[in-house]
Amino acid sequence: MQLRIAREQTSSERLAVGVNGCRFGNVLVTREDDRRGAGPDGTVATAQGEFYVVVQKGRSFQRANPQAKVLVDSGRFLLIDWAEKQRWVEEPGCFAVVPYADGAIDVGLRSGRRAQPRSDIVGLVNSFTAQDLKLQVQGLSAIHTRESTGQGFLQALDICEPVLAAAGCETSRQTFTMEGSQSFNLVGRRRGTAPDARLLIMSAHLDSVNHEGGAGARAPGADDNASGCVTVMQVATALARLPELRHDVAFILFGGEEQGLFGSKHYVNNLSPEDRGRIAGVVNIDMAASKNTSKPTVLLEGAALSQEVIDQLADAAATYTQLETQVSLKPFASDHVPFICNGIPAVLTIEGADDAYPHEHTARDVPSGLDFELHRQITMMDVAWLVSNALPSPGA
Ligand SMILES: [Zn+2]
Structure with a gap:
């Protein structure tokens, strides 16, 4: 050929x-x-x-x-x-x-449609600063390693849980077993007011890994994936400004991603039939702060069943951010996959790449090389998506 x-x-x-x-x-x-x-x-x-x-x-x-x-x-x-x-x-x-x-x-690059911005969303989108994002990424990356079954992972949970609680979420830790040890998913939920409330999920994996140094080696995991966790926490914090949502929202930080999506598989397998049937969309953030393209770019990765969520995200990017959007329908190797495999519309939002981020899964994945303006833009898109769905019309 x-x-x-x-x-x-x-x-x-x-x-x-x-x-x-x-x-x-x-x-x-x-x-x-x-x-x-x-x-x-x-x-x-x-x-x-x-x-x-x-x-x-x-x-x-x-x-x-x-x-x-x-x-x-x-x-x-x-x-x-x-x-x-x-x-x-x-x-x-x-x-x-x-x-x-x-x-x-x-x-390929796919542009969303630019709509009339909603003033309440503009307010939330403008609440993020690159400096705040960086400080929170630094906090999580300072832990020696967030290996899923180790002490550092518990330390990370102790940092994140109070942030979700302060944002008005009811928090819980879901325990699961992987490779003979325990790890956890952290879940923060807010209830919506609609009688037929649907469920919207925003997630990221909290664990880190070092493939060069092996078990116990320093694994700051700043881009992969303190950045995604910080986006989830900042979106939750921004949403706290909206006292009432129409639909339910769950913010989830998964364990066990790096060893094989253990946390997200456990979560999906243990969804109640009721919750499973009312999930409107899942947005998973994994690596959001390394700029590997000339223009700030996000990749929206899903499958045919997630096309509507992809379109909503692309429209949010066009309306509220300067991001270029790439789209792929070949889902692979992050926590959106178990949802997609179970027929639930999920999308990964990840930094766009013309060149790869070279420090993934090494001790060099530290905050100093990252681009917190790109991180801010991706966080803006994600919050706009969530509010557009959780509170479809302003003041409703
Ligand atoms: Zn990752």
Whole structure:
């Protein structure tokens, strides 16, 4: 097989209008023999071995397989030509490798619709400061490691639980067992006033890990994922300004994500039938503060069943932030996945990537390299999404 690789100046809908292929951000890949529609110009690659697509996280794959021949590198997603006799080294939960096929990956810029901003949401959106976000990320990252079953994780819970409680949430710790030890999900809930109240969930994983140093090594996890937890806490705090919500809201900080989504699987498996049936949407935040693109960008990652939530988030970004929005419908390796697998519309909001964040899962994932303006923008989008749904009309 030969592939044509074309880099575009701006995003386009060309793939949708007749040319089948894959989109890696602004790079379009099509089969050389498929020149239907206006096939893009570009370079032609002939496989030495076989073409494969690496899904989430490209950098983890490259660390495990430094000999891989990478033809397209869009940060989390890679096009590789694998000609080695040995199969690649797997790292379960870090990445998936699939044979190249039309539509195997389609990550592209998608703009939301700019609507008339709501004044109550503008007030909340403007309540965040990059400095406040940074201070809270520093607090969580100062813990030696937040390994899911260790003392540091309990310390982190003791930091986060009072924040959710002060924001008017009823808090609880859900215990679960993983690898023979205990870990926890922290849940903060607010009840809505509507008789038929639905449930909206905003979540992030609180645990951290160091894949270089192993168990017990320093794992500050500033971007991955103190940043997501701080977004959840700041959104909860901002929402406290609204004394009444129409719908229920749950803020959840999961344990056990890094070892295989243990906390979120436990949460989904133990949902009451009543709650399961009334979840309107889940937004999960994982890595929100490393700027790996020229413009501040967020990736909205879900599946076909989460399209409505993706659209709502993209509209919130267009209306209330300066974010560019990328969209992918290949969910992988974060706490949105167990929801999607159970038919619940969930979306991951994660920093956009043309280049990957190199410090993930190392002792170098510290606050000093992060971009708290990007973090603020993503937090703004998330709060706008939540309020638009939890309180559909102002003052209602
Ligand atoms: Zn993470």
